[in-house]
Amino acid sequence: MQRGMRVVRAMALGLLYISAICGAQGSQTSSPASFEPPLRDLWARGSERFQRQWLIAGPVDVQLSVSVDPSALKPAARQLLTPQAPSVRWMPHTAWSDVTDLNVSPPRAVEYGDEMVDRFVFAAASMSSTDGGPAELSIGSDRPYSVWLNGTLIHTRQSAEAFSPDQDRIPVELTRGENLVLLRFHEASVGPSQFSVRAVPPGSALRRIDEVTPSVLPSPDDTLAVRTHFKTEQEAVPVVVQVIAAGGDVVARQSGARGEVVRFDATAWRDGAYEVRISTQDAWQQTQVRYLPWYKGDPMAAAHRLIAAADAASDDVPGDSLRMLAALAKDRLGGALDKASRSSWPLIHSALMEFEELQLEAQGRIARARPSGFVRIAYEDAIDGSTQFCRAYLPADYSAARPWPLIVTLHGFNPANPEYVDWWSIEQRHHRIAETKATIVIEPHGRGNAQYLGIGDRDVMRCLDEAKRRFTVDADRVYLMGESMGGHGTWAIATRHPDVFAAVAPIFGGWDFRISNISGPSTAPPPRTSLDAFSLERGSSFANAESLLHVPLLIVHGDADPAVNVEHSRHAARMMQRWGYNVRYHEMPGWAHEDLGQHSAIADWMLTHRRIAAPRTIRIRSTDLAGAAAYWIRVRTFQRPAEVIRVAAEVLEPGLVRIDSSNVAALTLDLPASLRDPMGKVQIVWNGQTHQPREPSGVIELGTRASSGLHKRAGLEGPLPAVLATPFVVVVGTVSPEERMREQIQARANAFSRQWHSWQHQPLRMMKDTEVTAEHEKAYSLILLGGADANAVTRRIAKKLPFSASRNGIVVDGRKWPVQDSVLQAIYPSPLAADRYVYVIAATSADGMFFFRPQLVHTVFGYPLTMFDWIIQDGRRPPPGTPNVADANVAVGVFDASWRSADDRWTKARDPQTASQWALRRAPTKSGVASPSALQAVAGKYEMSPGAIVTISVQGDRVVAEPPGGEMLELVPEGDTMFSRHDSGEPVEFIRDDAGNISGAFVEHQGALLWAKRLPNP
Structure with a gap:
């Protein structure tokens, strides 16, 4: 689901008024009494939520100004900005997490040189206060900034700092109602530009988010200087600083107090990429780890070597891995290495270190499968012959000598549908859950925006198989979780492979046509035929939920989610709790389609469970044969197509099996030894009929196949x-x-x-x-x-x-x-x-x-x-x-x-x-069928959705459509008002109003009919 749709809204509290009738002389109404609603929220002194909704403007040169849209900000804010230069548009921005990054994601180098650019970026937000009064603005920023509250400058910080949430606590006086917060940041040439803001009650003791905030200080090439924390904390647990070369060799190690600058002599170190590992313990003796990038030598020369190696690489999976890293480096440097500044190297550090580790492995070394290692698993997908990638993060004390639990995490829908190098976090080298929970974490790509169905399901399971082959994995402690589309994927994959996972956690993902469409009440007509109903059933995330009888679930959803309606998760939780399944449901009041901050707690919960490998009872519900299998039973074929398959099976005592089924023509049993009779006898009662297989010691087949030799089976059943x-x-x-x-x-x-x-x-x-x-x-x-x-x-x-x-x-x-x-x-x-x-x-x-x-x-x-x-x-x-x-x-x-x-x-x-x-419709001919006047009649601007404008123009004898941010599309005329897209053949029908003027167009796109309203000429 689109992350841009995240909105946080307050939960409305209802007031209940009662009246009392008193005395014989008449009635008297008492004073209104306020009650909390039946589903009351937990009480807190005040909110500690970070602000995630912003309006962003810039960057702009310091001598220029930004004109403020009066509908977006209070007039008082305009006094902060001079009205002399061309305006810069304010753009809405919703941060996924508590930290807002002002740069594009992923960040790229810009051609400003090595010095900090004298440019500003503005961020504005409205913060509401019920009663007004004293508060504190808690701000973190890695850039110099100034902040205004309701038009008054309240704080300025002149220096750049390592980012830490809640770094600055500024006492303020809030007005009742809405309060305008405006921040102005100096923009740097490269790298992230992070900040966080929240308003908290005065004197609040806030939980420490980052135990330490380290940074690498500027120093000569032969010296590495690391500041262990942004401020001195002499009484806190000391910090251990390790310098790790590609391949995992620790080349240096020192300890220091928090806030101390630790220096290393790097003269004898080889040139190349390094990671600086900073570890300490919090007040609860839990280890906390941070990593910083560092490079010795000329990183741009190394980038050129990477690109040369990629150009010379063979046409295979290792070669594709090098080409991916080269594409990643060029992408982050803006496409041209020669124009990138030397200070841009942090943007390509991950690619350079991975390149070095691949080179070490080519020499026969183990470079990535190591403690705190990052392994980008690569393999060829036979579907189309492409190389696919899966990220694996290993725990801090990983050793192949013992088995490890493994958590599979599924990403959400990326509305940009980018190439792999532009997906979220693909250069991330360390995962907090892997580091702190002693578990392997893998992140399949799932073939991108594929809903984890078909090739998406196949990719996830292939990634898991590759991880089991390459690492030492405890097969009884494999877990699955995901957000948004990844939450739907968690349902889809877990219900089709229930015997693989010990526990699963879908996060604001999953939907069912009976409840609504994804984001709101359904407007689609009810199914008219059984085929229509079955088609909708196949699209439900919960269609196979019965198969999760032995898989504990933790469902998490915010009740203010505008992208995936919370009613879907409520429905799934109620339904499965009704069955007596092991389901926990956590609904978060006021939270939207955003990072809910629950990953660590979810990991703790999952890791308490072990897989049940040989259950006595099995339930199956499936809309296809591929999903009609679990543990020791598999449906081979059905009786009727386009109908749900159901199985309820139980081993009543060793060797005695009862199976009840619907729409099952044939099935296979592979009973574990623990469920068989010690004497080797097996008796099966299937839908009331007793069967005693001739060879009970092996795989047992029951039922008959289709009458002909050709029959539908898992993997060969259509559609x-x-x-x-x-x-x-x-x-x-x-x-x-x-x-x-x-x-x-x-x-x-x-x-x-x-x-x-x-x-x-x-x-x-x-x-x-x-x-x-x-x-x-x-x-x-x-x-x-x-x-x-x-x-x-x-x-x-x-x-x-x-x-x-x-x-x-x-x-x-x-x-x-x-x-x-x-x-x-x-x-x-x-x-x-x-x-x-x-x-x-x-x-x-x-x-x-x-x-x-x-x-x-x-x-x-x-x-x-x-x-x-x-x-x-x-x-x-x-x-x-x-x-x-x-x-x-x-x-x-x-x-x-x-x-x-x-x-x-x-x-x-x-x-x-x-x-x-x-x-x-008629197929268009080469000569064309529309008159020149008809072509001119359709020219204009059309609004597909608010703010999405398509411009249609006539260029010679061609009609072209220019969508926002996309390539021009040629429209081929089939008549005066009927056209088709040249690239796909999909129709575009222009509609005339009663006066004969073009009022809009119906655009058919992959089965959907979209209306584009024609805008009046300026």
Whole structure:
């Protein structure tokens, strides 16, 4: 979920008034009495929350000014800024945590040279006070700053300091109601620019957030000077300073009092990257650790060596690791090393140290799998041949000699959908939980914004397997947690792999269509058919929750979350507590979609649990076969498609098993030795029928497979998006005798490639049909663009497929759809390889091929677009306002357990009479069909959402759309008001009002219909 949507709001307290009737002479109303609400909050003297909502302006040169939007700030603030120069816009900013970073994230070098730039950044916030009166502004900043309260300058600090929250405590007098706090910071050339602010009651004793705040002081190249704390604390526990070279060698160690400057002679040290480890103990004798970067020598020369090594690296996983680090270094230095200042080296320290450690490992040393080590696990994902990365953080006393617990943490949705090097925290080398809780922590990338479904699920489990292979992991102490999209991922992965995890903690993530959409009450119509209902069921985070019978859960959510409605977590907690499951629910009043500060407490809770590896009872609920497995039972096949699978199994006594199930045709039991009869006998009572297997000592199979040899099974059951969870290749048909068909196939292949790259930032594996070999057919699922008339591979296997397309229409399992200019998408087990699919795109004509839209995954949000095995599309377009754009499909359906489609219950077709009244789109021609006046009529500015303006203009004979911050898109005319995007073919329909003027446009994007309002001309 988008972090920019985080809002903190106060919880409303209701007042209950009572009246009393007194005496015989009449009634008398008593004074109002105030009661706390039934769900009262814990009492506190005053809030100690940090301010996270800000308006930011700048940076601006000191001689310039900032004009203040009067709707955003009080007029008194304008007196602080002279009104002589062009304005700088105030931008809203919500900090994810208690610390606000004024720089972009991740930080990058800017071309200001080595000296501090005389520029200012302004931050403003409104702080409310119920009663007004004395308070303290508690401020931390690593930059010089000045602060005004309600227009009055109250404090100035001239020096830069190592950042520490609550560093400055400033007595103030708050007014009742809203109070304007305005800060002005000197901006530095590189690195973070952090600050924190909170208003606390006078004299508050605040919990120390950072035990020590160390810093590296400027010094000659052969000297390292470390200030152990920003102030002297002689009575506190001393600080131990260790200097650690790449690979983990401790080259120096000293102790010092807090606040003391510890100096090291670095003359004999080799040039390169170092970490300075500062450790101490808090008042509770708990070890606290901080790390600082340091570099001896010329870091820019090292960056050049990294880039040279990456350029010369082989085309494999180690080579991709070097290329990723080189891309990271160039990105942080603004893209050009020669223009970066020497003081920019902290931005690339992590990349340089990782580079050195990879070089040491190439020489045969163990450089990363060490105490406090950082290992970026890299592996090739066969899905598309790309190298994927997973970060692993090792505890301070890690040793391969004993097993360690492991916590998997899942990241949230990144709305920028950036390339890997621009994801949050990817250069972070140490993790506080790993350092303080004696546990390994891994952070899978999950293929980015993929919702931890399909390839996202696959990536997480691959990362976990790699961690178990590389490190010594206690398999009974593996845990899972995540926030936002990662919270949804925690539900999705834990419920599909319950036997892997000892405990899980979803944090403000997870949703169910029965409650609402993600952020509020649902406006979608209720499902009309069982297929519609099942499609919604597959999208629920809690669809498989019954499988968590033996997995303790800790659910955490803020009740003011605007991005993921708290009702989802409340629903899940109530439902599972109703079942008697081990569920704890922590709801945080007033907290929004932000860092809730619970990671440490969650880790403590998780680490108290051990996995139950061989439970006597098992429950399974699943919407597919891949998720219908847990511990010692696995469903092999179902009875009816598009229906939930349910299993309740219990070992009543050793060797006696009762299984009750719904929609299960066949299953497998692999009973642990502890649950078997000592004499080797096994008796199974399945839905009231007794079974005594002939060979009870091994894996037991019950039930019958589908009537034919071909049957759906886990990993080979569809629907259409399932092809992306297997290694696949797009095969472009080239053998059509019709040139226009060949052109349309290539155009659709190119569009598909662009969509994949925009989502995964990886090239799409693609080849021509004439290039496909027998090895390719065995290794990959084949996405075949073109039917038997247009694709040589489709032609070879056509007789083994239950569907086809011709000029006369489309046939699916013997049922004919007499359509024109239409296209079929269908998935089916590959006749050429086991465990692989063929995904056929076959059209009745070249114009029909134009209407092919991959029904796979939403390439912005990452969720599957359909639950069907086959879809027929054409150019009929339902009128604007149609609730479900997918209703435009000619027909959709799912195959049964035998990969057949004979039952109408699993087919959904549109009404031909209704569809005949819809507009019929035509594939655009090279000559074009719109008049010049029609092209000019659509030019203008269109608002997709508040502040998101798309400019449409006519450039010669082309119509182009320029979205905010994106690349220009060409719109191809299909008529005077109907256009399509050149890159994807998705339609854009301009709407005229009663006067005949263009009032807006309906934009179809990956199954969603968006309205763009036309703005009046200036």
